[in-house]
Amino acid sequence: MLKDFFGKKVKVINLGIASFAEDLRKQGVETVHTDWRPPAGGNKKIQALLDKVASWQSKVKSAKGAR
Amino acid sequence: MLIDIQQANANAIAAIQASQPVLKGIGTALEVVPGMKKNLILHAGPPITWERMSGPLRGAVMGALIYEGLANTPEEAEKLAATDKIEYSPWHEHDGVGPMAGVGTASMPVWILEEQKGGRKTFCTLNEGLGKVLRYGAYSEEVITRLKWMETVLAPVLKAAIPLAPEINLKNMIAQALQMGDEVHNRNKAATSLLIRELAPAIVKTSFPETDKARVLEFMHSNDHFFLNLSMPAAKMMLQAAEWIEGSTIVTTMCRNGTDFGIRIAGLKERWFTGQAQIVKGLLFPGFSEEDCNPDIGDSAITETCGLGGFSMAAAPAIVKFVGGTVNDAMNFTRKMYEITDGESQAFQIPNMEFRGSPLGINLLKVCEKNVLPQINTGIAHKKAGVGQVGAGLVNPPLKCFEDALEAYVEKYCKDE
Numbered sequence: 001m002l003k004d005f006f007g008k009k010v011k012v013i014n015l016g017i018a019s020f021a022e023d024l025r026k027q028g029v030e031t032v033h034t035d036w037r038p039p040a041g042g043n044k045k046i047q048a049l050l051d052k053v054a055s056w057q058s059k060v061k062s063a064k065g066a067r
Numbered sequence: 068m069l070i071d072i073q074q075a076n077a078n079a080i081a082a083i084q085a086s087q088p089v090l091k092g093i094g095t096a097l098e099v100v101p102g103m104k105k106n107l108i109l110h111a112g113p114p115i116t117w118e119r120m121s122g123p124l125r126g127a128v129m130g131a132l133i134y135e136g137l138a139n140t141p142e143e144a145e146k147l148a149a150t151d152k153i154e155y156s157p158w159h160e161h162d163g164v165g166p167m168a169g170v171g172t173a174s175m176p177v178w179i180l181e182e183q184k185g186g187r188k189t190f191c192t193l194n195e196g197l198g199k200v201l202r203y204g205a206y207s208e209e210v211i212t213r214l215k216w217m218e219t220v221l222a223p224v225l226k227a228a229i230p231l232a233p234e235i236n237l238k239n240m241i242a243q244a245l246q247m248g249d250e251v252h253n254r255n256k257a258a259t260s261l262l263i264r265e266l267a268p269a270i271v272k273t274s275f276p277e278t279d280k281a282r283v284l285e286f287m288h289s290n291d292h293f294f295l296n297l298s299m300p301a302a303k304m305m306l307q308a309a310e311w312i313e314g315s316t317i318v319t320t321m322c323r324n325g326t327d328f329g330i331r332i333a334g335l336k337e338r339w340f341t342g343q344a345q346i347v348k349g350l351l352f353p354g355f356s357e358e359d360c361n362p363d364i365g366d367s368a369i370t371e372t373c374g375l376g377g378f379s380m381a382a383a384p385a386i387v388k389f390v391g392g393t394v395n396d397a398m399n400f401t402r403k404m405y406e407i408t409d410g411e412s413q414a415f416q417i418p419n420m421e422f423r424g425s426p427l428g429i430n431l432l433k434v435c436e437k438n439v440l441p442q443i444n445t446g447i448a449h450k451k452a453g454v455g456q457v458g459a460g461l462v463n464p465p466l467k468c469f470e471d472a473l474e475a476y477v478e479k480y481c482k483d484e
Binding site (some may be wrong): 037039040041043045046049050051052053055056057060061063064 | 068069070071072432435436437438470473474476477480481482484
């Protein structure tokens with residue numbers, strides 16, 4: 001049993017696939033589901049482009065703050 | 068460049084919120100639409116050539132050429148349409164919008180909307196009703212006859228009536244319609260009723276024959292979508308207020324021509340980013356299957372771009388009977404759209420969400436980061452020219468146009484990072 005595996009009552013935070021949380025709940029495990037997805041759906045090219053925007057904006061905010 | 072995206076987007080949304088589109092009148096496209104010419108055919112969606120046009124857009128072009136007297140038969144029209152005697156351009160590049168195929172030509176009457184404080188104008192043709200109509204690619208005699216009646220009776224009566232009616236602020240009217248169960252894309256029942264309530268006394272006051280006035284009122288009354296051709300140019304006018312704010316990542320256009328889906332971004336002046344138009348999933352009329360359906364078509368996604376339509380479906384639970392899904396789906400679509408928008412409409416409020424403002428200002432960066440696509444509800448055209456509408460349903464844009472826009476944004480503003 002999952003409970004015995006850790007030797008004490010398990011509380012679970014589930015990230016991503018909702019059915020995992022449902023399965024745990026059916027087994028009586030206290031579970032909180034978080035609707036999390038990898039940024040940009042896991043698309044590395046898009047993530048790299050978003051990182052460039054974030055880096056630029058960080059510099060913009062620093063420059064404006066220094067004024 | 069010292070541009071704060073958050074501030075640029077806040078400015079864009081403030082401009083959209085401040086816009087007040089009012090109904091100014093009705094004119095003939097050749098006389099009032101910027102850049103209109105006798106051999107020019109305006110269409111929905113991003114730019115496209117005859118060779119790449121889908122069936123319903125081709126059908127509407129053929130019908131329009133017959134309507135204009137430039138061709139006598141569908142065969143003649145098809146031949147002419149493929150020559151360089153006919154030019155094509157998107158409505159969006161002429162301050163207008165067109166539902167479904169969205170074909171507009173020189174002789175067609177158009178609604179004229181104007182910013183209340185003066186200045187910018189937007190345009191849209193008048194709605195023909197459902198079924199076999201030009202905007203769904205039908206071009207039979209009944210379609211042309213109806214268009215001619217709209218040109219010679221409907222438009223002149225309405226043109227004479229509008230100055231006799233109180234000023235119609237379309238933003239206010241849309242806001243009221245949302246309180247009455249519309250989302251003004253695929254449900255315009257309340258908005259059409261509100262419009263009739265304003266215009267009917269003025270129509271009665273005009274000097275046209277009683278039979279014409281009665282027929283105009285009956286035509287408006289028989290068509291629940293009559294207001295769509297006003298909600299669309301109203302949304303267009305509000306979004307134009309955000310064009311072209313330097314650095315802003317707010318989406319100002321979403322539209323489709325039946326082949327491509329196109330978007331434009333406030334900070335990327337006049338550039339189109341396109342991807343393949345998707346198949347709409349929804350409820351089909353008896354006798355049709357998914358195989359009959361053309362991919363997504365029309366400028367009506369301008370309503371979603373402005374926080375209406377699919378973004379306001381929570382305000383219009385009855386719409387699921389027309390486009391499919393459940394009331395819970397309608398609520399969830401609206402909730403989800405807050406994840407990809409930067410603001411909430413001050414004017415458009417959703418009663419069963421404690422009057423929360425509708426999700427406004429689609430942020431390109433959020434769409435890409437969260438991988439959540441805008442939710443659109445829409446009519447479905449038959450893929451063959453000449454058939455017409457086969458149903459209505461739900462669809463999303465292709466992610467590609469957002470990814471391409473992000474790439475162009477980085478290239479313009481921060482490629483050296």
